[in-house]
Amino acid sequence: MMQESGTEATSNGPANENGGASVEGVPREGRPKSATPSAEVTAADLLHLQQHQALQMARQILLQQQQQSQSQQLQSQQNTGRKSPKANDKQQSLQVPVSVAMMTPQVITPQQMQQILQQQVLSPQQLQVLLQQQQALMLQQQQLQEFYKKQQEQLHLQLLQQQQQQQQHAGSKQSKEQVSAQQLAFQQQLLQVRQVQQQHLLNLQRQGLLSIQPGQPGLPLHSLTQGMIPTELQQLWKEVTNAHVKEEHNNSSSNNGHRGLDLSSPAPPKNPLLNQHASTNGQYMSHKREGSTLEEPSPHSHPLYGHGVCKWPGCEAVFDDFQSFLKHLNNEHALDDRSTAQCRVQMQVVQQLELQLAKDKERLQAMMTHLHVKSTEPKATPQPLNLVSNVTLSKSAPEASPPLSLPQTPTTPTAPLTPLSQSHSVITATNLHSVGPMRRRYSEKYNMPISPDISQNKEFYMNTDVRPPFTYASLIRQAILESPEKQLTLNEIYNWFTRMFAYFRRNAATWKNAVRHNLSLHKCFVRVENVKGAVWTVDEIEFQKRRPQKISGSPALVKNIQTSLGYGPTLSAAFQASMAENNIPLYTTASIGSPTLNSLANAIREEMNGAMDHGNSNGSDSSPGRSPLPAMHHISVKEEPLDPEDHDGPLSLVTTANHSPDFDHHRDYDDEQGHDDML
DNA sequence: GGGAACGTAAACATTC
DNA sequence: GGAATGTTTACGTTCC
Numbered sequence: 001m002m003q004e005s006g007t008e009a010t011s012n013g014p015a016n017e018n019g020g021a022s023v024e025g026v027p028r029e030g031r032p033k034s035a036t037p038s039a040e041v042t043a044a045d046l047l048h049l050q051q052h053q054a055l056q057m058a059r060q061i062l063l064q065q066q067q068q069s070q071s072q073q074l075q076s077q078q079n080t081g082r083k084s085p086k087a088n089d090k091q092q093s094l095q096v097p098v099s100v101a102m103m104t105p106q107v108i109t110p111q112q113m114q115q116i117l118q119q120q121v122l123s124p125q126q127l128q129v130l131l132q133q134q135q136a137l138m139l140q141q142q143q144l145q146e147f148y149k150k151q152q153e154q155l156h157l158q159l160l161q162q163q164q165q166q167q168q169h170a171g172s173k174q175s176k177e178q179v180s181a182q183q184l185a186f187q188q189q190l191l192q193v194r195q196v197q198q199q200h201l202l203n204l205q206r207q208g209l210l211s212i213q214p215g216q217p218g219l220p221l222h223s224l225t226q227g228m229i230p231t232e233l234q235q236l237w238k239e240v241t242n243a244h245v246k247e248e249h250n251n252s253s254s255n256n257g258h259r260g261l262d263l264s265s266p267a268p269p270k271n272p273l274l275n276q277h278a279s280t281n282g283q284y285m286s287h288k289r290e291g292s293t294l295e296e297p298s299p300h301s302h303p304l305y306g307h308g309v310c311k312w313p314g315c316e317a318v319f320d321d322f323q324s325f326l327k328h329l330n331n332e333h334a335l336d337d338r339s340t341a342q343c344r345v346q347m348q349v350v351q352q353l354e355l356q357l358a359k360d361k362e363r364l365q366a367m368m369t370h371l372h373v374k375s376t377e378p379k380a381t382p383q384p385l386n387l388v389s390n391v392t393l394s395k396s397a398p399e400a401s402p403p404l405s406l407p408q409t410p411t412t413p414t415a416p417l418t419p420l421s422q423s424h425s426v427i428t429a430t431n432l433h434s435v436g437p438m439r440r441r442y443s444e445k446y447n448m449p450i451s452p453d454i455s456q457n458k459e460f461y462m463n464t465d466v467r468p469p470f471t472y473a474s475l476i477r478q479a480i481l482e483s484p485e486k487q488l489t490l491n492e493i494y495n496w497f498t499r500m501f502a503y504f505r506r507n508a509a510t511w512k513n514a515v516r517h518n519l520s521l522h523k524c525f526v527r528v529e530n531v532k533g534a535v536w537t538v539d540e541i542e543f544q545k546r547r548p549q550k551i552s553g554s555p556a557l558v559k560n561i562q563t564s565l566g567y568g569p570t571l572s573a574a575f576q577a578s579m580a581e582n583n584i585p586l587y588t589t590a591s592i593g594s595p596t597l598n599s600l601a602n603a604i605r606e607e608m609n610g611a612m613d614h615g616n617s618n619g620s621d622s623s624p625g626r627s628p629l630p631a632m633h634h635i636s637v638k639e640e641p642l643d644p645e646d647h648d649g650p651l652s653l654v655t656t657a658n659h660s661p662d663f664d665h666h667r668d669y670d671d672e673q674g675h676d677d678m679l
Numbered sequence: 680g681g682g683a684a685c686g687t688a689a690a691c692a693t694t695c
Numbered sequence: 696g697g698a699a700t701g702t703t704t705a706c707g708t709t710c711c
Contacts, residue, residue, distance in 0.1 A: 471684085471685065471686090472685080472686080473684095473685085489700095490699080490700060490701085491699085491700090509688095510686090510687065510688085511686095511687095513687075513688070513689085514685095514686065514687065514688095516699095516700070516701060516702085517686085517687085517688090517701095517702085517703090518685090518686095519700095519701080519702095520701055520702050520703075521685095521702090521703085527701080533694095533695090533700095534694095534700080534701085
């Protein structure tokens with residue numbers, strides 16, 4: 001009735017339980033983004049801490065150097081009495097900008113820090129990796145510190161020598177040059193530290209440990225991802241060197257030796273960026289080809305120009321002609337801090353996308369591997385015939401729950417392990433979400449048990465909205481037989497459906513009606529009045545009786561088994577080609593797992609024999625046309641040429657086993673009559 | 680092509 | 696009276 005749709009919302013059991021399952025399923029994929037920023041240490045924090053430590057250390061060293069130099073100058077001044085007080089003031093003024101310059105990049109406002117904290121939340125794993133790399137970096141800094149100490153000692157020695165010279169008659173100019181040279185060396189070392197930091201940071205970014213949100217070109221990017229960008233370094237260096245230059249100029253000295261360093265000079269705008277890229281990320285140049293954007297692009301195309309729109313991130317300015325765009329590009333997107341930051345952002349975006357792509361590729365590969373499909377990469381390996389035979393058999397006897405197969409159990413919802421059919425063995429994007437009617441019905445045919453499949457692919461069915469390839473009758477039976485008392489109320493059957501299959505968590509009106517319809521329609525389902533109401537049980541005899549067709553008695557199947565090495569007529573050419581192209585080892589021994597072919601064959605033989613023995617003692621349910629005996633003989637015959645190294649062999653065996661009668665009945669039903677159909 | 684099994688929809692009755 | 700449950704019929708599809 002149409003009331004189903006109305007009752008679904010208020011449905012007692014199914015809706016509640018279903019809702020619970022659904023709710024559980026949703027947060028499963030949730031990501032711990034809700035963690036409070038203050039509760040976790042971010043990469044930015046670590047980086048700032050590290051930078052702060054390094055700069056503090058460097059500043060102290062510089063201060064010590066300058067203080068030493070200053071004290072010695074004072075000493076020499078006191079000794080010689082030549083130095084004027086002005087010179088002393090200037091010498092003091094020298095150290096101030098250095099200190100300021102060293103401190104400036106470390107200044108972060110609380111708002112910025114909060115922004116950083118909100119954006120740069122790391123997981124514990126990422127934090128651990130980050131800490132390890134931070135430790136390595138700190139080690140480098142320690143080495144650098146040792147180097148600085150050595151430098152300081154050398155400087156001290158030189159100053160002592162200089163002092164001796166001064167005592168003789170030399171002026172203080174040489175001392176200043178020595179200090180400048182030492183500071184120059186220090187700055188070079190500092191640059192190296194920065195480069196190491198940047199490289200380290202980029203590595204972190206590449207590893208996904210540090211993600212910079214696009215559209216935040218402010219301080220987080222400015223001071224975190226780049227550590228200290230070249231402009232800052234230039235500023236720092238300029239302040240240091242200009243002080244010297246100024247002082248030396250004031251002292252009428254001409255010493256341009258340290259100005260030969262590129263960074264010391266106010267370089268034209270292009271160079272710093274290029275240098276920055278070259279120094280911080282060599283790959284960036286090749287990937288982004290940033291230099292090309294600064295160069296004269298080809299007249300007809302430009303990476304940043306398309307459809308009359310500037311493709312610079314966040315720009316989207318429209319231009320009538322290319323020249324206007326070029327003018328705009330050179331004017332609006334010239335090299336400055338903003339453009340640099342935007343480049344960084346874009347680099348982050350690209351890196352994140354690449355990372356995501358790599359992850360998705362890996363996931364796809366894992367999925368394909370799990371599904372025994374070799375992805376989209378064309379394979380020249382021809383598909384063995386056994387595969388084709390397997391497919392044929394699978395199609396002929398689709399529902400197959402191999403009693404010995406598939407030892408692994410999926411822990412994640414990927415795809416059903418149990419071979420079911422050609423359409424379910426190979427999960428594709430189209431059939432994964434098959435929402436149509438059950439076009440493939442397997443469990444009903446040949447009395448294949450569905451319990452192995454359900455148990456093995458429980459996670460898959462529970463979490464994936466894919467229609468289980470079983471008939472309603474089989475599912476109902478399974479639900480009932482899984483119950484402790486082998487009886488369930490209708491509502492409990494509903495619950496089982498919704499609990500076990502994500503697919504049945506929707507369209508309840510349809511499938512519930514079908515369940516009721518099946519319960520009433522099939523004689524195998526017996527309604528029993530119970531204390532707590534009516535319950536449904538399964539009459540196994542009737543259940544086995546229901547299908548007087550197929551498998552053993554099916555000439556087609558027998559033919560398929562006999563000619564299992566041939567291409568089955570039911571196998572579409574396209575599917576064959578696809579299988580061959582993708583080298584899909586559907587149910588080879590590799591997919592089966594541990595059992596060797598011989599042991600597998602023996603096991604199947606034993607199962608068959610046992611089943612036949614069982615069936616011989618109970619011929620009540622056997623129809624002449626359903627005897628699986630011919631199939632058994634075929635199995636034996638097919639098994640003969642099996643060679644453990646022959647890849648053609650096992651599949652026929654496996655497939656035969658796959659659609660062999662209900663082995664699982666041994667386990668599920670204490671072998672009551674699970675093999676009746678076989679005879 | 681026919682029969683069987685199955686899925687789906689629906690009408691109707693019964694029970695709670 | 697409404698919802699849940701159970702029965703039955705009809706029809707289309709798939710498979711053999």
